[in-house]
Amino acid sequence: MANVVAASGRMRHGDAGDGGTERGMELRVLRYFLAAAEEGSVTGGAELLRISQPTMSRQLQQLERELGVTLFERGQRSITLTPEGMLLRDRARALVELADKTISDVSNRSAGELDGEIAICCGELRGVDWIAERMAVFRARHPRVRFALFSATADVMQERLEQGLSDVAVMGGAIDAERFGFLNLPQADRWGVMMRDDDPLSGLDGITPDDLGGREVLMQYRPQVRGMLDNWFGGVRDEITVSGTYNLPLNAAIAVRHGLGVALCIDVGQVGEGLRFVPLTPHLDVPSVVVWKRNRTLNPSAAAFVEFLRSGGSI
Template structure:
């Protein structure tokens, strides 16, 4: 498979139309159609279902789209990393981030780094922890900002400065809003939205203890704070969430008791060569946190 042909394939998958894709790629429609048929012959599968007006991916095409995008992204990343030579530091640092207050600390460190190395570009990808870890493993991300618990066998890491305190997000007119903090028994019989990540759910179930069986879990939610706030504001229930800056007057946050908090870590792969830009950024992070 040639990189050029994978780019053709991705363009057709995105446009769902040969004519539009050919125009965007600046190739003729017969040339593009022939390249796609050759790719299908090479792989021995049908990648598209064709009709008079559109072209859509088969299950095999959907699988190839994911892998093709990873390959194209990695190729582009390699080109950017190797382009610098003896010139000022260039390249890209790709970081996957969950939702965490420590993103503010990371953003300040990125800004300070770019002041010194303005030609280094950052690619910030927001996703749940499992997605971030998968992308670190396949090389499309260099680093990940993750909320613990995290298995560290495959990573080097630094611990970020802020603790992520668990709270209950609720409407300001909810009866529980009168309380200064929320205990497990307060949630008995309540409609509650909880995180979807299994390890985090286990932590919260342990905190709820005997009250867990009487909590009405009405939804799980991985990201984002804004979506949880919309659900709560519209009467979906309460939400267990990490503390965040709430700018919605309809809502309020109350800490839970006994207190439950997590730390966040910035991780990168062990035993793997880092690009000059990533290596320099890791050193910058370590120096900043030590200071």
């Protein structure tokens, strides 16, 4: 796949048949752009990709001319992305990742031994233990298969499944059964409070809404989750102060350790030295599911892995 694919294999501007000009962004140039953006300098990007600095500079200048925008603000020793550059960076990452995955999936389709990569995105959930056990068994049976793990929130995971960037996801909560196939996992995720060991609530066996009245609390940023937690609080909701929001529990743990408040989160197992997790009471449990996109042709290894999971994933 030499070029970034649009409708016909190249990104087009105008129409060659009516006097317009055709412009194409090659994957190679997008890789140059991403390397420079991530390194913060053209020289650093060139060194990362082991090409000459003049070659990279020339290609990036040509890219800017083709797009008709400035992608970088150039300083003496570093570069900074413009708003247009930040937009291209985000799109280019997805394009390059999808192109690489497509090449891998197509090149590894064969009737022989399973080969290639299975892309799995996961939340920080107990269900990751379940699928990791089965990943190990599956790879022992098919040693040419490898797994690519990506940690993300539920919204990002669904986007990656829709875009074809991930084959399977492990997430919690309700699933749109018309868009996604899914498998309910045997272990639900339990919500509770993460706090420091020296917190007055750390000696309790369960945390009630009244226990959190007047406290500063870190909340999950997703509106759907916030609504669920607001229902659990009931009339006490107005008595707490939201000191911040988070997307993944390990980020919340750092904030709790530094005294930003207690965090409402799921039980992720070991929370780290100096912290304790206490479940909510009444209990608030959310089922975990393994999810894949319906009506999408998976590569043979990913398809076999999904069937392995659906059959029970015997270990």
